[in-house]
Amino acid sequence: MKYEEQQLKINAENHRLELDTGEGIAFIEYKLLNDILFLIHTEVPAALKGKGAGTAIVLKALQYAKNNNYKIVPICPFVQSYLKRHKEWNEIVAPIAERFLPKH
Secondary structure (H helix, E strand, C coil): CCHHHCCEEEECCCCEEEEECCCCEEEEEEEEECCEEEEEEEECCHHHCCCCHHHHHHHHHHHHHHHCCCEEEECCHHHHHHHHHCHHHHHHECHHHHHHCCCC
């Protein structure tokens, strides 16, 4: 399956950004406060782990945030890991994000 062809679904009732993979729903739990999108937890069906579904939904979530002029706070370790490898998204990370991230 080509995840990039799938549409991101905004499930506002359950606070989830969802990607229907055909083999299950990959999602990111979120909280939107004003114009800050907190990306809390990413979940991918077990059958899809390591097949790009997690990366696809993170990319779609970041694009959604950018398209809607949201800043993000990446609480989810998977999202944090993606951002470390893709610095081009740093422009949408909220200035307050560091206070929510673990100290090293």
